Every structure is written in C-alpha cells, then in structure tokens.
Amino acid sequence: MQLNEQQTKWAKETLERVSHKLEKVSERSKNKIPYTTVDGIHDDWSGKEKIGWWTNGFWGGMMWQMYALTGKEFYKEIAQDNEKKLDAVLMDYDKLDHDNGFKWLPTAVADYRMTGNKASRNRGLLAAANLAGRYNSAGRFIRAWNNRDGEHDRTGWAIIDCMMNLPLLYWASEELKDPRFAQIAVSHANTARDCFVRGDGSVNHIVSFDPAGGGMIESFGGQGYAVGSSWTRGQSWGLYGFTLSYLHTGDASFLETAERIAGYFMANIPESGLIPVDFRQPADVSLEDSTAAAIAACGLIELARQKVGESGSIYLNAALKMLTALTEKSFNWNEDEDNLLTKCTAAYHDKEHEFSIIYGDYYFLEAMMKLAGRELFIW
Numbered sequence: 001m002q003l004n005e006q007q008t009k010w011a012k013e014t015l016e017r018v019s020h021k022l023e024k025v026s027e028r029s030k031n032k033i034p035y036t037t038v039d040g041i042h043d044d045w046s047g048k049e050k051i052g053w054w055t056n057g058f059w060g061g062m063m064w065q066m067y068a069l070t071g072k073e074f075y076k077e078i079a080q081d082n083e084k085k086l087d088a089v090l091m092d093y094d095k096l097d098h099d100n101g102f103k104w105l106p107t108a109v110a111d112y113r114m115t116g117n118k119a120s121r122n123r124g125l126l127a128a129a130n131l132a133g134r135y136n137s138a139g140r141f142i143r144a145w146n147n148r149d150g151e152h153d154r155t156g157w158a159i160i161d162c163m164m165n166l167p168l169l170y171w172a173s174e175e176l177k178d179p180r181f182a183q184i185a186v187s188h189a190n191t192a193r194d195c196f197v198r199g200d201g202s203v204n205h206i207v208s209f210d211p212a213g214g215g216m217i218e219s220f221g222g223q224g225y226a227v228g229s230s231w232t233r234g235q236s237w238g239l240y241g242f243t244l245s246y247l248h249t250g251d252a253s254f255l256e257t258a259e260r261i262a263g264y265f266m267a268n269i270p271e272s273g274l275i276p277v278d279f280r281q282p283a284d285v286s287l288e289d290s291t292a293a294a295i296a297a298c299g300l301i302e303l304a305r306q307k308v309g310e311s312g313s314i315y316l317n318a319a320l321k322m323l324t325a326l327t328e329k330s331f332n333w334n335e336d337e338d339n340l341l342t343k344c345t346a347a348y349h350d351k352e353h354e355f356s357i358i359y360g361d362y363y364f365l366e367a368m369m370k371l372a373g374r375e376l377f378i379w
Helices: 004-028 057-069 074-084 101-113 119-131 158-166 164-176 180-194 233-250 252-267 288-306 308-327 359-373
Strands: 156-158 206-209 216-220
Touching: 004 057, 004 074, 004 308, 004 359, 057 074, 057 101, 057 359, 074 101, 101 119, 101 164, 119 164, 119 180, 156 158, 156 180, 158 164, 158 233, 158 252, 164 180, 180 233, 180 252, 216 359, 233 252, 233 288, 252 288, 252 308, 252 359, 288 308, 288 359
Parallel strands: none
Antiparallel strands: 156 206, 206 216
C-alpha cells in the first residue's frame, strides 16, 4: 500500500489535528467510559447499570492508540483505568456475551501487548474462554446475545458483528499455544461465510439456527431497514472481520469473502462518500451512519495492504474517499466538545439517529493511524 505525496500530507495533517483535539478531550473524560455526547460532552457508562455495554472497550482502545502515537503516559493510565473498571463485567455472567472481543481486545489485550502486564493477560484469557464457551457445535456458530425476560429466544442466533470478536480467540490460541480457540474461530467464520454472505457480496445481520440440530432457519433484518436489506455497519463488520480472519489464518477463502463484501460495499458508496444507514433504505430517506464508513475504511486499508497494483489502489482510494468525506462533512473539529464523528446511527429503526458514538471515533482514529503506519494492532 503506497500513498502518494498529497495523500500522505493530508493523512499526516489530519492525524495531527485529531491528536491535538484528543489531548484535550482525554483530560476532560479521563474518569469516564463514554458512549456518546450530550451537548458536546461525553457521557459516562462506567456505572453499575451500564458497565456491561458492548462499546465499553473503545475509549480504552483510543487511549492505547494515542499512547502508541505519542508515548505520553497519561493515555496509558486512562486506558488502564478503563480496563480495571471492566473487571465488574468479568464477574457477571449475564454481562458476558459474543462481544467480549470488543471489550477486552482494545483494553486488556492491548495492555498486555504494550506492557506485558500479567493481570491484563489473565483478563483477556478469561474473556476468550467465555467467548469460546458460547460456541454451538451442532450449528458451528458462536451464539449472540443472552436471553432477556420478555424478549425473543436468542439461543440459536448468530450475528455478523461476531466476526470482529474472533481475533480474541486467535490471540488466545497464539498466547497459550492451544489450537482449540482458533478452531472455534475458524469454524464460526466458515459458517458466517456460508450462511451470512449473499451472492452479491452483501451480508445478513442476524441468522437464526436450530440450536439442537444446527440447521439454518432464517435471517432477520436486525438493525437494518428490513429482512434482506443491507445494514451498512453490518457490511463493514463483515468486510473488516473476514479480512482479519485471513490475516490470522492465511485462509484464502476468507480473503476472497472479504473482497466480495468490499466489492459490494464500494459499488454502493454514494458520490458524496457519506454512507447511509442501509444501502437499501428507501430513496426518500437520507439517514447516515459515519461509523459504517470508518469501520469499512479500516477494512479496506487492510485489504489494500494485502494486494499489489491496481486492486490495492482501488481499496485504498475508496477508504480515502470516505475518510475525506467524514473530515469535511461529518466531523466535529471544535476542541471544546468531545466527539470526533457526527451523524452516527446505531440502528435504522431506532428513535434517535445521527449522533456521536464512541466506536465511530475509535475506528476513525484507527484508520488514520493505519494510513500513517503508526497504529497499534488491536485486532
């Protein structure tokens, strides 16, 4: 992957501006685990009721990326505080789920990789063991959410998001020299490839399996517009997730799958470079999701690193188009306010749309770090 002189200059200057802002933001939010902003100020999800939320590792991940970039100790201290607060989740079975990777790869595992902290290693391995325990051997998938009173029975559900959590299992196998964790990850990835990815390269969000017999039953629209639609964050999870499984395993089928999803995604990027919530949402709906753009950009940059010549340039240029559009049209450069991206949307049918969300900020920062060749490898 090779940026030209103009692209390199833009990436360097943008990362410098983001770094300057985050130094101020981190001081204001050092005792928080934010999810979004209220009137430009980070909220805090570190309390007892919200500590188990799936996004609660991304603030720590941003701080580790900033530590890797600057070497400033206070970023490490903030990240480690985030990590320790998540210990309450490790001791609560109902708060552990398929998203263990999102919580502990950017926190405990990042800490262990950077510092060799044995307590962090222990946290990561406990999270990995719990994630492995969600594997359904009949259906060859990792179960998604836990059941909650009054809601659907989710015993046989799997979701495309889980592709991004598999690296926790790959790491555990490497760390313990024990192949069983990676075997589970590969088995789930094979199932996702066969049951989630459609012929045109788009992906389902939720697939339901018979938890006893293992057969696929149906797919659901999930956080997208409808059954059979194309929730863009789900496309980006699949794009980046299969790329990561290829990086960890060398399995060419995962690279081919990632490229199929990437081809579909790139074909649907609007001229503006701003990504809708669902590629198949009604024509008169203009809702956007900046998080999908940032996540997809990370995946495309990684794909560009794997390819030489024109195909690599195509992936890189698509990532740059989205990142440039974000900085020009969907970014908060006000250093007195805490968020980076604007117009993030969690789900099409939610009541609230186009607000700031912490994982959008994380993946934007990671993408810019990748372009600069400075990122800490989290996944």
